[in-house]
Amino acid sequence: MTDINTLASQVRDIAAQIGVKKYDIYGSSVDETSVQVDRGEPKQVKASNRSSVTVRVWNGNNTVGITSTTDTNAQGLELALKTAAEASEFGATEHVPDFSPEATKPIENMETIRAPQAEVSTLIDRLVDLEKQLLEAHPAIASVPYNGLAQRDLDRFYLNSEGALRHEAHSVASVYLYSKTEQEGKKPRSAGAYKVNVGLDSLDVEGCLKEAAEKTISYLNYQKVKTGKYRVVFSPEAFLSLLNAFSNLYNAQSILDNRSLSKADSLGSAIASPLLSVFNDALHPENVTPSYFDGEGTPTRRVPLIEAGVLTGFLHSAGTAKRMNAQPTGHANMGAKVSVSPDFYHVFAASTPSDSYSLDTAENVILIDDLSALHAGVNALQGSFSLPFDGWLVNQGEKISVDSATIAGDIRELLKSIIYVEPEAEVTPGGVCPRIWVDGLSVTGE
Amino acid sequence: MPPTALLTKGLPKVSHHAPIDRFDETWRTPLSILLGLGRAAGADFIEFFLERTNYISCMAEDDAITSISPRLSTGAGVRVFRGKADCYVSTNDLSFNGLKAALEKGLSIMGLSLPGSNAYIPDINLELLRDYATRKNKEGWLADCSSMREMSDVLLAANDTLNRKASHVQSRRAAYFRDWQEVLVAASDGVFARDIRLTQSVGYSLLCADGDNRSSISQRVGGSSNPAFLRTWDYNATAEEVSEAAGTMMYADYVESGQYPIIMANSFGGVIFHEACGHLLETTQIERETTPFLKKKGQKIAHESLTAWDEGLSDGEFGTIDMDDEGMPAQRTLLIENGVLKNFLSDRAGSVRTGHPRTGSGRRQGYTYAAASRMRNTYIAPGDYSVEDLFASVDKGIYCKRMGGGSVGPTGEFNFGVEEAYLIENGKITKPLKGAILIGEATEIMNKISMCSKDVELAPGFCGSVSGSVYVTVGQPHIKVDSITVGGR
Numbered sequence: 001m002t003d004i005n006t007l008a009s010q011v012r013d014i015a016a017q018i019g020v021k022k023y024d025i026y027g028s029s030v031d032e033t034s035v036q037v038d039r040g041e042p043k044q045v046k047a048s049n050r051s052s053v054t055v056r057v058w059n060g061n062n063t064v065g066i067t068s069t070t071d072t073n074a075q076g077l078e079l080a081l082k083t084a085a086e087a088s089e090f091g092a093t094e095h096v097p098d099f100s101p102e103a104t105k106p107i108e109n110m111e112t113i114r115a116p117q118a119e120v121s122t123l124i125d126r127l128v129d130l131e132k133q134l135l136e137a138h139p140a141i142a143s144v145p146y147n148g149l150a151q152r153d154l155d156r157f158y159l160n161s162e163g164a165l166r167h168e169a170h171s172v173a174s175v176y177l178y179s180k181t182e183q184e185g186k187k188p189r190s191a192g193a194y195k196v197n198v199g200l201d202s203l204d205v206e207g208c209l210k211e212a213a214e215k216t217i218s219y220l221n222y223q224k225v226k227t228g229k230y231r232v233v234f235s236p237e238a239f240l241s242l243l244n245a246f247s248n249l250y251n252a253q254s255i256l257d258n259r260s261l262s263k264a265d266s267l268g269s270a271i272a273s274p275l276l277s278v279f280n281d282a283l284h285p286e287n288v289t290p291s292y293f294d295g296e297g298t299p300t301r302r303v304p305l306i307e308a309g310v311l312t313g314f315l316h317s318a319g320t321a322k323r324m325n326a327q328p329t330g331h332a333n334m335g336a337k338v339s340v341s342p343d344f345y346h347v348f349a350a351s352t353p354s355d356s357y358s359l360d361t362a363e364n365v366i367l368i369d370d371l372s373a374l375h376a377g378v379n380a381l382q383g384s385f386s387l388p389f390d391g392w393l394v395n396q397g398e399k400i401s402v403d404s405a406t407i408a409g410d411i412r413e414l415l416k417s418i419i420y421v422e423p424e425a426e427v428t429p430g431g432v433c434p435r436i437w438v439d440g441l442s443v444t445g446e
Numbered sequence: 447m448p449p450t451a452l453l454t455k456g457l458p459k460v461s462h463h464a465p466i467d468r469f470d471e472t473w474r475t476p477l478s479i480l481l482g483l484g485r486a487a488g489a490d491f492i493e494f495f496l497e498r499t500n501y502i503s504c505m506a507e508d509d510a511i512t513s514i515s516p517r518l519s520t521g522a523g524v525r526v527f528r529g530k531a532d533c534y535v536s537t538n539d540l541s542f543n544g545l546k547a548a549l550e551k552g553l554s555i556m557g558l559s560l561p562g563s564n565a566y567i568p569d570i571n572l573e574l575l576r577d578y579a580t581r582k583n584k585e586g587w588l589a590d591c592s593s594m595r596e597m598s599d600v601l602l603a604a605n606d607t608l609n610r611k612a613s614h615v616q617s618r619r620a621a622y623f624r625d626w627q628e629v630l631v632a633a634s635d636g637v638f639a640r641d642i643r644l645t646q647s648v649g650y651s652l653l654c655a656d657g658d659n660r661s662s663i664s665q666r667v668g669g670s671s672n673p674a675f676l677r678t679w680d681y682n683a684t685a686e687e688v689s690e691a692a693g694t695m696m697y698a699d700y701v702e703s704g705q706y707p708i709i710m711a712n713s714f715g716g717v718i719f720h721e722a723c724g725h726l727l728e729t730t731q732i733e734r735e736t737t738p739f740l741k742k743k744g745q746k747i748a749h750e751s752l753t754a755w756d757e758g759l760s761d762g763e764f765g766t767i768d769m770d771d772e773g774m775p776a777q778r779t780l781l782i783e784n785g786v787l788k789n790f791l792s793d794r795a796g797s798v799r800t801g802h803p804r805t806g807s808g809r810r811q812g813y814t815y816a817a818a819s820r821m822r823n824t825y826i827a828p829g830d831y832s833v834e835d836l837f838a839s840v841d842k843g844i845y846c847k848r849m850g851g852g853s854v855g856p857t858g859e860f861n862f863g864v865e866e867a868y869l870i871e872n873g874k875i876t877k878p879l880k881g882a883i884l885i886g887e888a889t890e891i892m893n894k895i896s897m898c899s900k901d902v903e904l905a906p907g908f909c910g911s912v913s914g915s916v917y918v919t920v921g922q923p924h925i926k927v928d929s930i931t932v933g934g935r
Contacts, residue, residue, distance in 0.1 A: 038733070044795075045533035045555045048814055050521065068517040070538045079518065087514045090594050094510060120555045145734035180736065190855070227703055257507060258617040259653060336513035337505065376851040376863040377883050377933075381653050381662040384700075386883040386933045388861045404859060406885055406933030408703070444703035444885075444933040 004157045004167050007072070011055075014078045015161065020057050020085055024099060024160035026295045026334040027053035027072070034150035035123045037131050039143075042124045053077070054334050056097070057084040063091030066336040087336070097338055100318035100328050103164040103297030110292045113170035114153065115199020123149045123200070127175075130209050134179050137213035140220055146178035146192065151200060158297035166293050172196060173203045177212040181220060187403070189222065191215035191369075191390065196429045197288050215369065218392065222401040225393055225445035231365045231419075232407065232441045233394075236426040236433035238368045240345055242385070243278065244430065245378040246411040250305045250313065252320035253340040261383050261412065264324060266311055272415035274309040276436075277350040282330065282343035286427045291343065293330065300330035300343065308350035309415075315340050345431025349421035357420045357437055360397040366443060367392045367399065367435075368407065383410045405445040414438055452479065452567045454486075454560070466520060466540050469496055469630035469640050471575050476542050477632040480549055482567040484526060485634050487558045491527035492549070493633040493794075495771060496540065497813040500588060503623040506601035509609075514594055521813035526552040530799050534816035572638035578768040579628070579642035587644045588626045590673035597622055597676065604650065604681035612689035614654040614696065621649045622676060625917075627812075631773035639773035645764065645917050646675040647906055650684055654692045661696040661880075663688050663848070663865060668906035669762045670917070691848060691866050698878035701867060701934035707843035708884070708927045709836050709870065714849050714905035716920035719754060720824050721852045722860045722888045727756075727781055727789075728807075728819040729796025730912055738858045738889045742787050748892035750785040751829055758806060758822040764906035765822035765918040772808035772817050779805045781824075793819040811914025818913035825921030829898025836897050836926045843870045844882065844932060858888040861933075883933040897926040 007027075015023055029051035036043045054068040055077070065088030069080040127149040134144050150173065157167040178192030193211035197203045234242070248254035249261050249271065256264075262271075272278075282291050282300035293299050296318050304313045314324070317332030317340050333339045359367065368391040377387040386408040392399035420437035464473045477494055484492035498520045505513040522545060523536040535552040537544055550560055561567070579585060592600070601620040608618045625645045632638050647668030654661050665688050669675050710718060723739075731737035739747055748754075758767045758776030767776050772794050780788045792800065793808030796819045808817035837845075850863030864882040868875045904921035 042531050043733075044531075044816065046535070046816065047533070047551055047555060048536040050536060050538050050814060052519075066515050068515070068519075070519045070521060072538070076518070083516050083518070087516055087594060090504075090511055090514045090598050092510055092512050121557075143735055145736045188858075336503075336515040372855065373851075373853045373861045373863075373883075376853060376861060379662065379863075379881075382660045382880075384881050386863070386881050388859070388883075388885060388933075404885060404887075404931070406703070406861075406883060406931075408700075408881060408883075408933055408935050442703070442935050444931065 004159070004165070008159050008165060010074055011077055014074065014081055018078070018082060018085065020081055022058035022161050023055060023081065024158070025053055025055050026158050027051065028154065028156045030152060030154055032150060032152035033117065033120060033123065034148055035120065035127055036148050037124065037127045040128055040132065045120055053080070055080045055084050056334065057081060057088050059085060059088040062096055063088050063093060064097055065089070065091055095319060095323060097319045099160055099162060099164070100296040100298040102299055102328055103158065103160060104162070105299060107292050107299045110168060112168070113198055115171040115173065115201065117151050117153065118200045123151070126205065130177060130205060133209055134177055134213055138217050140181040140183045141179045141216055142182040144177055144179045147176060149175050158293060158295070160297065164297050166297050168292050170289055171198050172289050173198065173200045175203055175205050175208045177208055179212055179216045181216060183220065189216065189219040191219050194429065218399060219390070219401040222403040223393070224403050225366070225405055225443060227444050227446065229440050230443045231362070232438050233359065233365055233367045234436045234438065235367070235369050236435065237428050237430070238371050238389070239347065239436045240428060240430045240433050241371050241374060242411070243345065244342060245374045245385070246380055246383070247342045248380050250311065250315055251340050252314040252316045252324055255314065256320055256323060259381060262311065269311055270309050271311045271412065272306050272309040273418035275350055275353055275421045276306060276309055276415065276418050277348050278306040279304050279346040280315060280342050280344065281346045284344050284346050284432060286432050287344040294332045295334035296328070296332040296338065298328040298330045298332060303329045315342060345433060347431065347433035348425060349423055349434065353420055355420065359394050363395050365394050366402065367394050383412050385409060385411065402445070405443055408442045408444065414441065454563055454565045454567060469498070469628055473630060473632070474572055474575070474638065476545070478570040478572050479567060480545055481570040481632060481634045483560060484549055484553065485568050485570065486561040486565055487553045489526045489528055489553060489556065489558060491634055493525045493631065493772065494522060494545065495813055496522045496630040498628045499812065500626040501623065503621065504594070504597040504601060505619065505621040506605045507619050508605060508617060509602065511598045511602065514597070519812070522548065523813045523816065524548045524552050525816055526556050527798070528556045528558070531556070532795060536814045570634055571636055572632060573636050576639040579640055582768065584642040587642060587673050591624050592676040600676050600679065600681070604685065607681055607685040608652055608689060611685050612652055612654060612692055614656040616653045616655045619651045623647055629771065631771065633773065637773040639769055641769050643670065643767065644673065645670045648676070648679060650688055652688050652692045654696050656696055659696045661692045663692040663695065666906055668764045670764060670766050671762050694878050695866055695880055698880040701844065701879040701882040701932060703932060703934040705929050706932050707840050708930055709840060709843065709845045710925050710927065711847045712901050712923050713903035714907070714920060715846065715925070716825050716905065716922035717849050717852055717907065718862055718884070719826050719922060720821060720909070720918070720920045721854045721862065722886065722891050723754070724756065724821050724824045725854050725911070726858060726888055727791055729790055729792040729800045729802055730818050732790060732800045732802070733796060739787060743790070745787060746785045747787045748782055748785040749895050751898055752782055752785055752892065752895050753827040754782045754825065755779065755827060756781055756791055756821050756824040760823050760904070763823045763904055763919045767822060770806045770808040770817070771810045774804055774806040774808065776822065777806040791819045791821065793817050809913060809916045811916060815913040818911065820911060820913060820916050821909060821918050823904060823919035823921070825902060825904060825919070826898060826923065826925065828900045828902045828923050831897050831899050833899045833901060833924045836899055836924055837870065838873045839897065839926060840870045841872060844868070844879065845870050845875055846882070846884070854888065860888060861885050881934050885931040885933055891927060891930065894928040894930070895925050896928050899924040
C-alpha cells in the first residue's frame with residue numbers, strides 16, 4: 001500500500017477537488033503466508049498481500065457516508081470519497097458520529113513489533129515435523145486433519161482532516177494442530193491446540209504439540225455422563241469464549257440499541273459473584289499483538305468491566321461515550337454505524353476466597369476444556385446458552401473424557417453462581433484468565 | 447492474441463493493457479502469457495481468478511437508517527499446482543506486473559522460478575471467452591438494483607410494519623445487502639470464462655421483552671439474479687411470521703433435555719442435512735479423511751426414505767451459479783438416492799487428490815481464497831407422506847419449526863440451535879419451548895430420518911468453510927427424525 005503520508009496527502013488533494021471538507025480514513029495492509037501439510041507433504045500454501053481503506057465523509061448537513069475499497073491508488077480513493085459523499089445524503093440525522101476527541105492525543109510507548117518472515121520452506125519443514133511428532137505421540141492418533149503454520153505482517157493506520165495521523169505495525173505468527181484418533185470399536189476422538197506469538201522464533205510450537213497430544217490422548221477413554229446438575233470448572237479459554245459471547249453485557253452500543261442484557265443505569269449493580277473481576281486491556285503485557293488505537297484513532301487502554309462482581313464499566317466508541325457522558329475506551333470499529341467490540345481480557349480473583357477448591361480432591365465435577373458452536377447455541381439477547389463441550393468428568397484428580405454432552409444455562413445466573421476463581425491464570429490468545437468454578441449447571445448427557 | 451513464439455526476453459516489449467473496470471477479451475493476451483510463463487517454469491497447472499465487487503449494505507434500526515455502507519473491491523488470485531500440491535497467492539494489484547509478481551511468488555513457493563531471459567513461453571490456447579454475463583443479459587443488473595433512496599424507504603417501511611404487528615417490541619432491525627460480483631477465470635487447461643453474480647438479502651429481526659420474558663426471532667429472505675428483489679419483497683408477510691413467532695416464544699418454557707422424536711419443519715430445517723451430511727460429502731473432507739462416508743459411495747448411508755440433491759441451477763435461489771469459481775458450468779448433483787450414497791461434491795483440487803469427478807462445486811468467498819468443494823442449493827427431495835402423517839406418528843416429541851445455526855465437527859458430531867420449538871403430545875402441538883439444541887452424529891441421524899412429507903421449500907443461508915463464506919440454499923420437506931438428543935435445561 002502507498003506510504004501513509006503520501007496517502008494522506010493524496011486524500012487531502014482529492015477531497016479538496018471534490019469539495020469534501022471533513023473526512024477520516026482507517027486502513028490496513030496485510031502480508032501473510034500460511035502452510036498446511038498432509039501426511040508429510042505440503043498440502044496448500046497461501047500467500048497474500050492486500051490492503052483496504054474505509055473512508056468516512058461528512059457533508060454540509062453534517063450527515064456521514066462511508067465506503068470501503070481495496071483500490072488504494074488515487075483513482076480508487078477518489079471513487080471511494082465520491083461514493084461516501086453520495087451515501088452521506090442518507091446518513092443518520094440523530095447521533096451523528098464525529099471524530100474521537102482523543103484521535104490526536106499522543107500515544108506513549110508505542111512499539112513497532114516486527115519479526116522477520118521465515119521462508120516458506122522453513123514453515124513447511126517445521127509443520128511436517130510437528131505433524132510427524134503428533135502422529136508418533138500415540139498409536140491411536142491416525143491423522144492431523146487440521147493444521148497450520150502462519151505468519152503475518154500487519155500495518156494499520158488512521159487519519160482525519162483535522163490532522164490526526166496514526167500508524168502501527170506488528171507481526172503475528174500462529175500454529176494450530178488438531179489431531180484425530182481411530183481405534184477399533186471406539187468412536188473417533190479429536191482435539192487441538194492453538195498458539196500465537198510475534199514471530200516463528202518465539203512461537204511456542206512445542207507447547208502446541210504437547211497440548212494437542214495430551215488432550216487427544218486424554219479423550220481416548222470416554223463415557224457418557226448422566227444428565228443432571230453439576231459443579232463445573234471452566235478452562236480459561238472456555239470461560240473467555242462464553243464471556244465474549246455475552247459481551248453485550250458491557251457493550252455501550254448494544255445498550256443504546258436495546259440489544260443488551262444491561263441498561264445504561266446498570267453500572268454499579270452486582271452482576272456476578274464478588275469473587276470475579278474482569279478487565280479489558282489491549283495493552284496487557286501478555287498480549288503479544290497489542291493494538292494501540294481503535295478504528296476511530298482513540299488510544300486503547302485498560303478498562304474495568306466487572307470489579308468484585310459489580311458492573312463498573314462499559315466498552316465505548318467516541319459516539320457512545322458522548323451519548324452516555326463517558327470517555328471513549330478505544331474499542332470502536334469504523335463503519336457507517338460504528339460498532340464496539342472487546343479486545344484482550346484480563347480475568348482474575350477479586351479477593352482471596354474463604355474456600356478453595358482443587359481438581360485433585362473434588363468429586364464428580366465436570367471440567368470443560370472447550371465450548372463448541374457458540375454461534376448456534378448462544379442467545380445473547382436472552383442470556384441463555386446450550387452448548388456442546390469437550391471436557392472431562394473429574395473425581396479426585398482422575399479424569400475421564402465426556403462423550404457427547406451439552407451444558408445449558410443463563411449467563412446472569414452463571415456469573416452469580418461462581419464459587420471459586422483459581423489464583424493461577426493462564427495466557428490464552430484471547431486473554432489472561434484462571435479456571436473458574438461454577439455450581440449447579442445443567443449438563444445433558446444420557 | 448499473444449504473439450507467436452514469444453520468448454521471455456521479448457516480454458518487456460509486449461503491451462498488456464487490460465481494463466480493470468471490465469473483464470473481457472482484452473484480458474486474453476496478458477493472462478495467456480502469464481499462464482504460459484507458469485507452465486514454462488514447470489508448474490503442472492495454473493489458474494487465475496480475477497474479481498471485482500460492488501457491495502452495499504443498508505440497515506434500519508427501529509425508525510432510522512443507521513448505516514449505508516458501500517464496499518468496492520478488486521483483486522486476483524493465482525493458484526499453482528505441482529503434482530497434487532498447490533499454493534495460492536492473492537493480490538489487489540491487477541496490473542500485468544502485479545499479476546506476474548503474484549505468479550512469481552506462487553512459483554517460488556512451489557520451488558519453481560520464472561524462466562530465464564531467452565526461454566520460450568508456451569502458447570496457452572484459451573477457449574473463446576465463455577461469457578455468461580453477456581449470454582444471460584446480466585450487464586445491466588447493477589444499474590437496475592434499488593437505489594440508496596429505495597433501500598432506505600423499503601427498510602423503514604418494513605420496520606414500521608413490524609412495529610404495528612408485534613407487541614412488547616424492544617428493538618427492530620432490517621438489514622439489507624446487495625453483492626454484485628464480476629469474475630474472470632483463466633487456466634492453463636484453456637478455461638477462459640466470465641460471469642456476473644448478483645445476490646441480495648434482507649435479515650429481519652425482532653426483540654421483544656415483557657419483564658423478564660424475552661424473545662428474539664430472526665428471518666432471512668434472499669435470492670440471486672433479480673435486480674428487483676428488494677422492491678418486490680413482501681415484507682408484510684415476513685413481518686407477520688416474525689411477529690407471531692416472537693409473541694409465542696416470549697412466554698415459552700425451557701425444553702427439558704433428553705431423547706425425543708422430532709419433526710423438523712421444511713425450508714430452513716434443511717440446515718440439518720447441510721451440516722450433518724452435506725459437508726461430509728465435500729471432497730475437502732475426503733482429503734482429510736474426516737468424513738465417515740469416505741469409502742461409502744454406492745452404499746446405503748441413510749434411511750431408504752431419503753433422497754438428496756445439491757445443484758446450482760434453480761432459478762433465482764441463493765446458491766445458484768451459472769459457473770463455479772473454477773469456470774465449470776454448474777450442475778445438478780444427486781447426492782443420495784433412496785438412502786444410497788451416489789456422489790461427492792468436488793472441486794478441481796479435490797478431484798486431483800481424491801479421484802472423484804468435478805461437479806461444478808469449486809466455490810470461494812472472494813479472490814483471497816482458493817476455491818474448494820462447497821455446496822450450492824442443497825435439499826432433501828419430497829417424500830410420500832403428508833405433514834399430518836408425520837405428526838400423527840409422534841406420541842411425545844418436539845416440533846422444530848424455526849432452526850438457528852449449527853455446525854459439524856471433524857468426527858461427524860453436529861449440533862443445531864432451535865429458535866422456535868413446540869412440544870408434541872399425542873400428535874398435537876401443545877406448548878412452545880425455548881433453549882433447545884439438537885445434538886447427534888451424522889452417521890446415526892441419517893438412518894433415523896424415517897418420514898419425509900411432500901412440501902419441499904428452500905431457504906437462503908451463509909456457509910462458512912475453508913474457502914470463506916459462500917451463499918447457499920438449504921431445504922427440505924417436513925421430516926421426522928425417530929430419535930435425537932435434545933439439549934436444554
